[in-house]
Amino acid sequence: AQKITQTQPGMFVQEKEAVTLDCTYDTSDQSYGLFWYKQPSSGEMIFLIYQGSYDEQNATEGRYSLNFQKARKSANLVISASQLGDSAMYFCAIGSTAGGTSYGKLTFGQGTILTVHP
Amino acid sequence: NAGVMQNPRHLVRRRGQEARLRCSPMKGHSHVYWYRQLPEEGLKFMVYLQKENIIDESGMPKERFSAEFPKEGPSILRIQQVVRGDSAAYFCASSPLDRPNEKLFFGSGTQLSVL
Numbered sequence: 001a002q003k004i005t006q007t008q009p010g011m012f013v014q015e016k017e018a019v020t021l022d023c024t025y026d027t028s029d030q031s032y033g034l035f036w037y038k039q040p041s042s043g044e045m046i047f048l049i050y051q052g053s054y055d056e057q058n059a060t061e062g063r064y065s066l067n068f069q070k071a072r073k074s075a076n077l078v079i080s081a082s083q084l085g086d087s088a089m090y091f092c093a094i095g096s097t098a099g100g101t102s103y104g105k106l107t108f109g110q111g112t113i114l115t116v117h118p
Numbered sequence: 119n120a121g122v123m124q125n126p127r128h129l130v131r132r133r134g135q136e137a138r139l140r141c142s143p144m145k146g147h148s149h150v151y152w153y154r155q156l157p158e159e160g161l162k163f164m165v166y167l168q169k170e171n172i173i174d175e176s177g178m179p180k181e182r183f184s185a186e187f188p189k190e191g192p193s194i195l196r197i198q199q200v201v202r203g204d205s206a207a208y209f210c211a212s213s214p215l216d217r218p219n220e221k222l223f224f225g226s227g228t229q230l231s232v233l
Contacts, residue, residue: 045224104151108160
């Protein structure tokens with residue numbers, strides 16, 4: 001079984017500042033992937049970033065980076081230079097990548113609401 | 119290149135009626151996943167389908183819920199005799215699967231409200 005824990009129900013950040021959203025996970029799989037999704041108030045789920053369990057480098061996608069600490073089982077999302085449009089719910093998720101391919105059965109955390117202040 | 123298309127966007131049903139939710143995956147994707155999001159919660163996996171096959175339905179409630187992905191046409195999530203507890207956002211996602219580390223592409227969801 002897999003589990004994602006997001007301990008921050010809500011976070012506030014000033015525009016142009018960086019913010020870190022916490023995510024810890026638990027899994028018995030040796031090979032897995034960690035994902036972050038953004039859900040704005042309009043409701044759609046937007047993929048942000050992916051980290052494979054065997055990737056040695058932390059993933060980066062534009063202003064998003066994933067601080068992957070395997071020994072601590074944490075996969076925190078760092079958003080640099082926050083923008084007002086970053087205000088949304090953010091979900092961390094984990095999926096098995098057995099066999100080297102990504103399997104779309106993801107386990108999601110409860111989410112963190114990020115509010116960016118001007 | 120159209121994304122994952124879900125319709126309707128909003129669906130209102132009275133208790134006891136049937137709800138049919140449709141999902142057309144992205145072009146070239148033959149794998150479809152359905153997720154349910156209850157208020158104030160994260161998404162929960164329901165079912166994974168390939169064309170004409172149910173691969174994993176471990177997240178589907180045992181009764182009243184069914185899903186299909188026919189050879190032609192969209193994937194359908196069907197809820198019979200809806201109850202108030204079925205009120206939720208239902209998301210469909212698709213992937214080609216055959217590429218490692220492929221992210222899921224989600225649709226905009228269907229918000230089901232049961233009166």
